[in-house]
Amino acid sequence: MDVEALRTFVAVARNGQFQAAADELGISQQAVSKRIAALERHVEATLLVRAARGSRLSPDGQVLLPHAKKVLAAVEQAEQAVRPGSRPLRIDVLNRRISPAQAVYRFYRSHPEMNLDTVTLSKENAAQAAEAVLEGSVDASFRALPADRVPAGLSAERLLDSPMELLVGPGHPLADAPRVSPADLVGHRIWIPGIRPGTEWAEFYQEMSEVFGLSIDALGPHFGDEALMDALADSASLATLVGSGDRYLWPRNHDLRRIPLHDPTPVYPHALLFRSGDLHPVLTALRDHLRATGPRVPPDVWVPDWADR
Structure with missing residues (x-):
């Protein structure tokens, strides 16, 4: 599973909009759409329901969100553990x-x-x-x-x-x-x-x-x-x-x-x-x-x- 796709999914869930997530991550809205589409293909489920005023989590997206946050937290801890100066x-x-x-x-x-x-x-x-x-x-x-x-x-x-x-x-x-x-x-x-x-x-x-x-x-x-x-x-x-x-x-x-x-x-x-x-x-x-x-x-x-x- 692509960690950056998970990161993008969490950002969209938090902001409710693809463009706001793109601004937060420093990428284009098109890149956000591609990452979400790739993630949905990987899990074989629709994670976000698009609407005129933004996006909301589907039932499958609501199930995935807490797990995605845990994965990202574990990745952050792993990176921090080996970052220069983080360990003795x-x-x-x-x-x-x-x-x-x-x-x-x-x-x-x-x-x-x-x-x-x-x-x-x-x-x-x-x-x-x-x-x-x-x-x-x-x-x-x-x-x-x-x-x-x-x-x-x-x-x-x-x-x-x-x-x-x-x-x-x-x-x-x-x-x-x-x-x-x-x-x-x-x-x-x-x-x-x-x-x-x-x-x-x-x-x-x-x-x-x-x-x-x-x-x-x-x-x-x-x-x-x-x-x-x-x-x-x-x-x-x-x-x-x-x-x-x-x-x-x-x-x-x-x-x-x-x-x-x-x-x-x-x-x-x-x-x-x-x-x-x-x-x-x-x-x-x-x-x-x-x-x-x-x-x-x-x-x-x-x-x-x-x-x-």
Whole structure:
């Protein structure tokens, strides 16, 4: 059944005249007549009785009218549900402690009227996250993905470079340093539990360890961030790496130290993946916000070779 024919039928029933219905719908009276005739042929019944001063509903038209209104209301609801901005922007932030989640949270704090929903596809690698964006499971995802691996139909905008910091306990030899270079970390064990093979962050740390000669490992089970903080506080040799925008909390008596890296500064290159041509207004506002408020990155940046492709 033609939805526009139903819409025209309801307009004629409401106005009582073909010309008034045509004016309301912005079409010609001839188009109104053609739509009504097509609808009557489809239902095999006369719906409107023509008279000198207008039209009135036939008995069959009176039966059809409430159903036609329900159909049009359902169509309107369906259109509204997928209209840009009518539903929340669904965005994958990977992990709620790291800088993408914190950046989206700051965006929401400054734009509380924006309708968004954050998820964590933490078990998917970048290729799987990109597929989730393509198929519409999520609208966008923060990932470190080389340009030559971005699937057709997606756009990737590098919007959130996250400088790396060393995190150590008070007994570590580097605990009192105001800043350190990657060369200073040679010979120290850097423990990053939870690195999964095949993920983009595994590639990042692998290349970082090879370029700077570092000992970065994920040995042993990962009992959570709190357990990692406990281990750092109790160790005089253990260290880990975190992003400058990552949010970690620990008891005050742990006295952990976050130490910036420099000469060069390793940077984790978060890109925002989204469907090309996506007009969701919250996505546009978020991209504008990140461009304007992204973290200040020092000039001596190091990123993996694949991040520049």
